[in-house]
Amino acid sequence: MDDNVDRWVLGRRRFVLDAGMLVYPAVTVAGLVPRGGTTAVVGCVLVGLFSCCYVVAAIAADRVAPRVFWWSLGAQAVLFLAALPFAQADAFFLAAVVVAFLMRLLRGRAAVAVLLGAGLAAIVVPPAVRPWHSGPAWSQAIALVFTALMVYAFSEAVRANRALVEARAEVQRLAAEAERARISRDLHDLLGHSLTAITVKSNLARRLGKTDAERAFEEIGEVERLSRQALADVRAAVSGSPDVTLAGELARGRELLRASGVTADLPTATDVVDGAHQELFGWVVREGLTNVARHARATSCTVRISASEVEVRDDGVGAVAAAGNGLDGLRSRVAEAGGRMEAGPVQPRGWRLCVSMPAPRSKNGAPA
Numbered sequence: 001m002d003d004n005v006d007r008w009v010l011g012r013r014r015f016v017l018d019a020g021m022l023v024y025p026a027v028t029v030a031g032l033v034p035r036g037g038t039t040a041v042v043g044c045v046l047v048g049l050f051s052c053c054y055v056v057a058a059i060a061a062d063r064v065a066p067r068v069f070w071w072s073l074g075a076q077a078v079l080f081l082a083a084l085p086f087a088q089a090d091a092f093f094l095a096a097v098v099v100a101f102l103m104r105l106l107r108g109r110a111a112v113a114v115l116l117g118a119g120l121a122a123i124v125v126p127p128a129v130r131p132w133h134s135g136p137a138w139s140q141a142i143a144l145v146f147t148a149l150m151v152y153a154f155s156e157a158v159r160a161n162r163a164l165v166e167a168r169a170e171v172q173r174l175a176a177e178a179e180r181a182r183i184s185r186d187l188h189d190l191l192g193h194s195l196t197a198i199t200v201k202s203n204l205a206r207r208l209g210k211t212d213a214e215r216a217f218e219e220i221g222e223v224e225r226l227s228r229q230a231l232a233d234v235r236a237a238v239s240g241s242p243d244v245t246l247a248g249e250l251a252r253g254r255e256l257l258r259a260s261g262v263t264a265d266l267p268t269a270t271d272v273v274d275g276a277h278q279e280l281f282g283w284v285v286r287e288g289l290t291n292v293a294r295h296a297r298a299t300s301c302t303v304r305i306s307a308s309e310v311e312v313r314d315d316g317v318g319a320v321a322a323a324g325n326g327l328d329g330l331r332s333r334v335a336e337a338g339g340r341m342e343a344g345p346v347q348p349r350g351w352r353l354c355v356s357m358p359a360p361r362s363k364n365g366a367p368a
Contacts, residue, residue: 023094031090043086050079067071092140100151108119194230253289318345
């Protein structure tokens with residue numbers, strides 16, 4: 001159910017509640033008519049004016065017009081007091097309407113105080129006014145308290161529903177932001193490698209064009225293949241199912257380093273790595289080797305893997321990476337997986353990227 005439907009349902013329920021409250025002025029008029037004469041006429045006029053003010057207040061409340069609402073509510077209170085000498089105990093039915101409006105706005109101790117004060121007045125005032133010759137207005141007091149509690153419960157439900165709608169909107173906003181961040185991170189990590197490889201191989205093909213045309217054609221064919229792979233990577237990133245494996249990234253990285261003129265020392269087997277870490281370590285190798293080809297100006301690069309750790313090390317310039325690069329996205333991936341990442345220059349020269357994951361636990365809780 002969307003927000004428009006929620007508001008429509010809430011408005012319909014509030015309309016039914018507001019319309020139902022008009023039964024109390026009608027009951028007050030029913031008590032006035034048998035008295036006849038001027039008393040009945042004046043009393044009915046006051047109740048009619050009270051009903052008009054009530055309708056105005058209900059409309060103002062729904063349309064969020066505070067000034068009109070408070071003026072109308074104040075007029076209702078004055079007309080209730082004016083109707084007391086004419087309607088006597090029955091006028092407390094009008095008080096139920098005023099108190100019900102107040103219960104929409106008040107909470108906690110203030111709501112309890114208003115409710116108890118109004119109920120007590122319905123019991124105490126009629127016997128205290130001797131010309132009325134009546135006892136406590138028990139039925140009016142019960143109607144007042146019951147109505148006020150019902151309206152208070154309705155108001156709490158409205159507040160809870162509004163909070164739920166706001167929370168749902170916030171969840172949707174955060175989910176959208178998270179999805180945008182994921183797509184941005186995946187596109188950077190996926191395309192960064194592919195575009196770097198395309199650039200490197202294009203330069204290699206250009207250099208080979210004059211001396212080794214056959215080899216140059218091979219490199220151009222590889223550029224075409226990488227372009228198609230980049231397109232597939234974009235589709236995978238948008239769909240949320242990027243195909244990244246440690247074995248695949250080592251194979252791609254070996255070819256990228258070869259084209260870049262970097263001596264590669266990469267593992268050929270990946271079964272030593274825990275299956276739960278294979279994809280994450282693939283992202284680490286992709287980012288690390290892409291940075292070696294793009295920034296390091298290195299002559300050699302080494303990748304070491306174990307069950308719960310992967311390390312990429314080169315002998316390049318070892319400059320500190322600029323803020324906002326792919327390492328930030330990789331760091332967030334590692335943090336989400338519960339691992340630890342280290343990245344920085346090493347002595348005497350070069351750069352080291354290392355990601356370690358918690359060692360797997362055996363059944364008795366000890367490290368495996």
